[in-house]
Amino acid sequence: MVLSSSTNPVPTVPLAPMPPTPNVQPHHRLPHDRHKYHSNGSLAQHKAHWVVRDFSQQASVDYDKSLYGLKQAPGAWNQRFTSYISSMGFTVSKSDASLFVYKDRDRVAYLLLYVDDIILMASSRELVQLITARLHSEFTMTDLGDLHHFLGISMMRDSSWLFLSQHQYAVDLLQRAGMSECHLTATPVDARNKLSATTGAPLADPSEYRSLAGALQFLTLTRPALAYAVQQVCLFMHDRRKPHLTLIKCILRYIKGSLSAGLHQGTGPIGQLNAYSNADWVACPDTRRSTSGFCVFLSDNLVSWFSKRQTTVSCSSAKAEYRAVAHVVAECYWLRQLLQELHVSVPLGTIVYCDNVSAVYMTTNPVHHRRTKHIEIDIHFIHEKVALGQVRVLHVPSAHQFTDIMTNGLPIQLFSDFRTSLCIRDPSATTAGGY
Incomplete structure (x- = not known):
């Protein structure tokens, strides 16, 4: 409730005479x-x-x-x-x-x-x-x-599911942007191009960009598939240019075509925490930093997701992937602590899936060598969780690594398949029986 x-x-306060020497x-x-x-x-x-x-x-x-x-x-x-x-x-x-x-x-x-x-x-x-x-x-x-x-989040539910949606918020956002009648697009970001901080002319009025970017951030609460595109938009809040505004409009056109979509959560016994982590190595054309992303599931329900540019440059794809694994292991540790406070038991350890073989190997290999000396803190942190049996890191084929949606622009069919894996549904699919 x-x-x-x-x-x-x-109460309503009546007006009073101003004192002789006010500090207005x-x-x-x-x-x-x-x-x-x-x-x-x-x-x-x-x-x-x-x-x-x-x-x-x-x-x-x-x-x-x-x-x-x-x-x-x-x-x-x-x-x-x-x-x-x-x-x-x-x-x-x-x-x-x-x-x-x-x-x-x-x-x-x-x-x-x-x-x-x-x-x-x-x-x-x-x-x-x-x-x-x-x-x-x-x-x-x-x-x-x-x-x-x-x-701004609406909830629909019955005994077997909960559906979270921001339909009205999305409609209001399109009206505010003057794009209520815009053409539709099937994905929120172009799979071929990486935005740069120096490409294109600066915007004459940056206030609209800031306003729309902030509003899109709130929309990711029930739209995990928007996380990467919105993260890209927010990277350029300090120096907004026309190609960056074009990306915002692309996101809004995608939203226009998926207004009814929302996050589906099923009911049932509490199962295992499973996580998927990924990194797009040297993804930023300006800084050469990588982009990290993860998704965390409790049973079959998506409960946490993340897309962010890494804070330092990684010298290899394995190091970028390992940093992404460290991020998701820290998130799972926090979720376990939260579930414990809610008096919810998760007896099994967390399984983290990663599509980089070298990063998976480093989680179980205690020998430190030149390949790992720059991520030594992350190495110690994950080794401790693995040794305690709290975490296992396993390899997953790239074709099933749907956390790619958090780190890359994807082709239409792949984006659609991975979006479904993130528990994103239309209300009609939810009321018809869920998955």
């Missing part, structure tokens, strides 16, 4: 992008903030420092909420500061807090009602019912 909370109702702070009205929605997806309430440039204020002159010792209310609200929820028996997650976990014998509850919005899940309806009543007794809250929309 979803709750919207605040510490106190906010610049301010403006800022529309808020986090609207409130009804369970059917219709708009319930617009949100806006009156924003003051608080960095120019002085303690005891422009604000009362005695209010929690803070200039800004969100920090004080978070402290108060955390203190109260802890008194109810919840513990704060070490893996995610916005997650609170309750465990009392066979009764389990999870609470996610985002500013003043709450998602509450529990092992029984009675426990949900009990926790909600306790929260209502302390805070002014609105019960929005079962979870259907949250932060």
Whole structure:
């Protein structure tokens, strides 16, 4: 269920005469992008903030420092909420500061807090009602019912699946970009070209580029197949040029043709953590750095994905691939810690699939030589996990390495096949029976 909370109702403040020697702070009205929605997806309430440039204020002159010792209310609200929820028996997650976990014998509850919005899940309806009543007794809250929309993401579900979609967000983004009636494309990025930071003329108005690139980043929450293309767009935020804007428009044309697509999650017993890692060696034409990518599955469900340019240049493809393996092993370690805090057992070790034979060999070979001296920290980290039986790194043929979608532009047919492997579906496919 979803709750919207605040510490106190906010009354209308009457205007008052200005004092003789005021210290006037610049301010403006800022529309808020986090609207409130009804369970059917219709708009319930617009949100806006009156924003003051608080960095120019002085303690005891422009604000009362005695209010929690803070200039800004969100920090004080978070402290108060955390203190109260802890008194109810919840513990704060070490893996995610916005997650609170309750465990009392066979009764389990999870609470996610985002500013003043709450998602509450529990092992029984009675426990949900009990926790909600306790929260209502302390805070002014609105019960929005079962979870259907949250932060621009819509949820459809039944007893065997959950479908996450950002359909309306994508429609609004196309309207904002003036591309609601654009032509369609089958892939979000050209498989033949690599963008350079120096090619093409600079954009006269870079603000549109920054706005669209930021909006596309949010869309990757339910669109893993966009991760590589959006990562490429964000590399050039500092020096935006016409070919970079062309890529953004290509992504938007792909989105126009796949508006209904979303992330499918099935239900069932918790199985093994499986991961796929890949690297595109010296992919950047300007820095010669490689691009890393990974996908992590819990049972058959995609739970984490990643596409990013590596921070240093790799002297060989094996080193680039090994760095990618180190990234995904670290992610799996964090996921295991999170699952442990959620009281979810994953008894089997993690299997990481990599299509580079040399990188697979280095994970089990304890001998350090000239090929590995530049990645020694990664070598030690992975060897420790392998020795403890927590991780196994196995070879996978390149034809089945669908993490290529996180590191390269792909031909249409290959992109379509790999996209399906990432649990991306249309609602009709989900309601018809999933996979």
